[in-house]
Amino acid sequence: MAGDGRRSRFGAAGRLAFFPARVAARASRAPLEAAADDHLIPELARITDRALAGPLPEELARSVVEHHVLERIVSELAARGELDRVVDNALASPRTKELTDRIVRSDEVRGAIQEIVASPEVRAAVTEQTAGLFDDLLDELRQGAGRMDGGVERAIRRAPRAAGNVYAGVVTRAVALGVDAFLIIAIFTVLSGFAALISSLVGTLRPTWLVDVLLGGGGGIVACGYLILFWSGAGRTPGMHLLHLRVRGPGGDPPSVARAVVRTLGTWLAIVPLFAGYLPVPFDRRRRGLPDYLAGTEVVYDERAR
16 A cells, blocks of 8 residues: 555656656647648648649549449449438438539520520421321311211111211211311401401592492301312312311212302301201211202212321
8 A cells, every 4th residue: 555655656756757848849849740731731732733633533433434333332322222312312412402503504504405405306306296296186086076976876866877988977077167167267357357457558448338248248258268169179178178078079079169159058058047957967878968969969088088
């Protein structure tokens, strides 16, 4: 016990005796370390700059690719089930969002997007896709109208028609007539606007009675000219073209001008009494209505356009 006390007193006294020496050593070392830092850090910076300016980065990248370092890291993360967490953390990082916004909003990216969108290849692809979608919609419309032709007749006549029937039914013809009516109204509206523009420039047109007749019966005149022109010229109106229908005379050709005129008058007569002139269509063997009876024509599905 006495020995332990002596050692304790000797140790305390020794530490106290050597304390000034330790302080002096630290004081002398501090300038040396500061001087070493002042010389060592710039030298290390120069060495690092030379290394990065040389082939080291390329060699390092090539080595990373050759040894599949990234693949091994991803595989290891996936094996441990941490890949999703790492990706989610990276995507949720504010730094990642800031970098993404900066890239997206950069002039270079916007210019690249504009160049890609304006390229002939993209325009051709968009046009092709749009045309394909429009054609698909028209096909669905034609098929649906054709099925409704048969459905209406089965509901009325109960007896099904023979397979391979080529004559157009009442639903398909009604849809085509609706499209033509829309086009006739559009044409009449454009012509009326053109006439109003001329009248505002040159004053009231003369003779006034002729102007009143044209304005009052303008819609009928446009409709008659529309139907006669397309029936006699092409054998079908634009509405019939969309539905793949055509009108033909006794010889299978488009009706003559005379037959087209008679058929146009018959169309007006069939429409006026609540479309009663088309009531025979579901019952007639060739699905003819009043205009067809008067003009000796028939409306068929255009198999050549299918």
